[in-house]
Amino acid sequence: MSQSTIESTNKKEINKGKAPAKETILSPRFYTTDFEAMENMDLSINEEELEAICEEFRKDYNRHHFVRNSEFEGAAEKLDPETRELFVDFLEGSCTSEFSGFLLYKELSKRIKDKNPLLAECFAHMARDEARHAGFLNKSMSDFGLQLDLGFLTANKDYTYFPPRSIFYATYLSEKIGYWRYIAIYRHLEKNPNSKIFPLFNYFENWCQDENRHGDFFDALMKAQPRTVKSLSQKITIGGSTFTHPLFDYFHRFRYFLNNLPLTSKLWSRFFLLAVFATMYARDLGIKKDFYSSLGLDARDYDQFVINKTNETAARVFPVVMDVNNKSFYGRLDKIVENNKILSDIASGTGNKVSKTFRKVPKYLSNGYQLLRLYLLKPLDSKDYQPSIR
Known part of the structure; x- marks a missing residue:
């Protein structure tokens, strides 16, 4: 997942574990979904394509791509204070966005592995990619004397519930728009090397292919669910307890009819x-x-x-x-x-x-x-x- 930002904070303060900056309406969000609906998903309509995509994930084409080289040495010191602050903001927002994707995909892979192993494996591979991206970005932040405290993010971020249908739409678009964002920057800097302010951008060509493959996965998943999944659960959760009521069943059926x-x-x-x-x-x-x-x-x-x-x-x-x-x-x-x-x-x-x-x-x-x-x-x-x- 690649498009997002967090408001700037005072980057002069150096911490080993930097808490995230103030959240805004444009900040990255952390998501959760209906895991029961996901694990019961029938993939048979498009299982062959999903299996082919999973095989692509297994090959892990970028396994050895995210390795830093000597170009990073001293690169941070070459930036003027204004550009430095702008770039650190970019790193912070991008790292948070990638880490958000990792948490969602990792939790999905863990929760559905018993009933839907193919889907779980695909999510596990995507979680691997997102964790790799977040780690690489966070390492670049350390060049500026800063690092995001990812443990703090995991424990303290608010999680927004999205039904599976919304997760499909939102993450598909996030991955595909991430591909076009990264490849556009890479191609521009390839033609204008003097504008390349940091060696991180050298990695964007292969990096964006991860985003593209993730988008292809959600494309195939939506094709496996031509009417998509139910968007409203019959259950209501309050304070960790789950309640049901016959009225919810009728309301749910009506919403399910509309959604189809x-x-x-x-x-x-x-x-x-x-x-x-x-x-x-x-x-x-x-x-x-x-x-x-x-x-x-x-x-x-x-x-x-x-x-x-x-x-x-x-x-x-x-x-x-x-x-x-x-x-x-x-x-x-x-x-x-x-x-x-x-x-x-x-x-x-x-x-x-x-x-x-x-x-x-x-x-x-x-x-x-x-x-x-x-x-x-x-x-x-x-x-x-x-x-x-x-």
Whole structure:
């Protein structure tokens, strides 16, 4: 999993075990899901493809790739203070995101191994990759006298529950968008070596193939679940205890009926595409813009390339995709970026809490309106969308 950030903290403080920075709405999230539904998943419809992907995982093509060389020696000292802070923020957010993926995949592999060994093995291999990525990023942080305390993250992070359907959509997009982000940076720096601020970027070409294979796995998994899995459990958990009620059963059946309608998959596809694209765009053109400038990249051009490519890729598995070529698509995303800048200025400016809240409300409403209009844009049917990529 590759797209995310954490707000900057004072990087002058050197700790052997650095706790994560303050969490924001754009921060990486740690997820949990319905393990019982996952272990009971029937893979027979697409088991052959899943087995082939698992065999690719077993080969572990990048086993010997993440080995540091002499280029890392003294590389941190060459960065000016501003670039140094921007890069450490990038490392921190990326490491947290990769570690989040590791925890989810590792827990899945452990919880479902008895009833669904093929699925469990695939998740175990992906957990291996994510742990390797997180460790490599954390080692780069140590070049700057910092390291994330991954044990602290594991014990203290809040975990967000996502039903399996949502996990499929979100992680598929996260892995595929991670591929396009990494390969775009690698190709840019290959053509512009003077903009390569740290040797970590030399590893992105092979690194992004891990992301691509993970995305292919979720592609195959969704094809094995053409109607996807149930999105609402009949159980409710409160304080560690589980309760059931007949009313939940009727409500569950109604929701299950809705979730199996063809229209529902289209609505979810649009929701997750928009959520991922809007989050990345707002982050990269807001708090991460200067980082991309340090690499010689224009954040807007970079994000639009990544979004367009991810949208094309998603058409291979999602029933519909976003119309990113609609003239209002990026215009509305730019408006959200503009609103966020004003919100940030209000938050850091003068005035009491009440007055600041009143000044923020119109911008929050504007952001909600822009997102609603983006969601209501007529989507493109994937079967008609550049059929050559399917």
